[in-house]
Amino acid sequence: RIKASGLKLRFCTNETQVTREKFVKKLQGLGFDISVDEVTAPAPAACRVLKERNLRPHLLVHDDVVPEFAEIDKANPNCVVVGDAADNFSYANLNEAFRVLIELENPVLISLGRGRYYKETDGLKLDVGAYMKALEYACDIQAEVVGKPAKMFFESALAEVGVQPQQAIMIGDDIVNDVGGAQQCGMRALQVRTGKYR
Amino acid sequence: RIKASGLKLRFCTNETQVTREKFVKKLQGLGFDISVDEVTAPAPAACRVLKERNLRPHLLVHDDVVPEFAEIDKANPNCVVVGDAADNFSYANLNEAFRVLIELENPVLISLGRGRYYKETDGLKLDVGAYMKALEYACDIQAEVVGKPAKMFFESALAEVGVQPQQAIMIGDDIVNDVGGAQQCGMRALQVRTGKYR
Numbered sequence: 363r364i365k366a367s368g369l370k371l372r373f374c375t376n377e378t379q380v381t382r383e384k385f386v387k388k389l390q391g392l393g394f395d396i397s398v399d400e401v402t403a404p405a406p407a408a409c410r411v412l413k414e415r416n417l418r419p420h421l422l423v424h425d426d427v428v429p430e431f432a433e434i435d436k437a438n439p440n441c442v443v444v445g446d447a448a449d450n451f452s453y454a455n456l457n458e459a460f461r462v463l464i465e466l467e468n469p470v471l472i473s474l475g476r477g478r479y480y481k482e483t484d485g486l487k488l489d490v491g492a493y494m495k496a497l498e499y500a501c502d503i504q505a506e507v508v509g510k511p512a513k514m515f516f517e518s519a520l521a522e523v524g525v526q527p528q529q530a531i532m533i534g535d536d537i538v539n540d541v542g543g544a545q546q547c548g549m550r551a552l553q554v555r556t557g558k559y560r
Numbered sequence: 561r562i563k564a565s566g567l568k569l570r571f572c573t574n575e576t577q578v579t580r581e582k583f584v585k586k587l588q589g590l591g592f593d594i595s596v597d598e599v600t601a602p603a604p605a606a607c608r609v610l611k612e613r614n615l616r617p618h619l620l621v622h623d624d625v626v627p628e629f630a631e632i633d634k635a636n637p638n639c640v641v642v643g644d645a646a647d648n649f650s651y652a653n654l655n656e657a658f659r660v661l662i663e664l665e666n667p668v669l670i671s672l673g674r675g676r677y678y679k680e681t682d683g684l685k686l687d688v689g690a691y692m693k694a695l696e697y698a699c700d701i702q703a704e705v706v707g708k709p710a711k712m713f714f715e716s717a718l719a720e721v722g723v724q725p726q727q728a729i730m731i732g733d734d735i736v737n738d739v740g741g742a743q744q745c746g747m748r749a750l751q752v753r754t755g756k757y758r
Contacts (some may be wrong), residue, residue: 453646453649457683457684460684478697479662485659491698492695492697495694496693499690500677500690
């Protein structure tokens, strides 16, 4: 209906466990008319930041999202990108990411979100935010968060569509990540009482 | 020399990777005249807290320190004790500790220290403080820290010796954990320029 009306549409997701390709396939399977180009997600947003600032990341992310970083130079890293790495959040991998950071003169930590935890079929899991905090504390630094509700993330989406904040409306089920984030960016926002709304 | 003078002596350590027995054996091997009764360490300090408050811990600690909690009831846990668990800091174990906490009405997290990192022969490792921060953030709580520089830890040591803070002097190589912690507790403190002093 939104598409038929001629309005520009953009899907903003904090999904960081898969590439946009897989994410879109899942939504298509659910009947959504959506393509990869219409999706704003933390990993590609991080890639833009990395390119702009000549950052070469050490990745601590989920295996399935690694392809999003295919075109990024990762040799001799000068920053760490942390996502919801799930099983990759091993003691060894966390120590490795920490060592990369602590040995940098200006440690840069980019986090693909700040979620506390989420639910899977086998129970609650710690989300990327918890591991971000662990690395922040160990290195005495502040991470830069890409993903909702970060202002930069919404600005990215707006730039891709080519509209001003006041011309756009954000629709989402999360009062903090969707509605709050968009409003802080100067957009209007609408909360739907579906999905994870309680 | 201190012992010969008749002064009361107490060894305060933040060691949480071994039992006091092993710790004392190591020091005896280095020529120190020391017994288990003379050591104040985070794990036994935590045990006192657990008993006083009828807390039954879920343990996320190093295998080698588990024996310190032998006499503590651990069935149906109503708190989490986190120490420097090293290899036990797996994704699965962290999720498990998190789930215990998040399901409690009043989540209690007791941390056997707040260290950021430490050095081992094979490189730098994240210390218990980083994992404490991860759990704090995920559950939106504040951990209670047992171990230097926590006031409670020094008070424990003083009580065991049976003296007032102003009658005691703390000698250590760490300006924050040893000297600062003791001073905050009303003790005088002396920094030695050995050990990790730089």
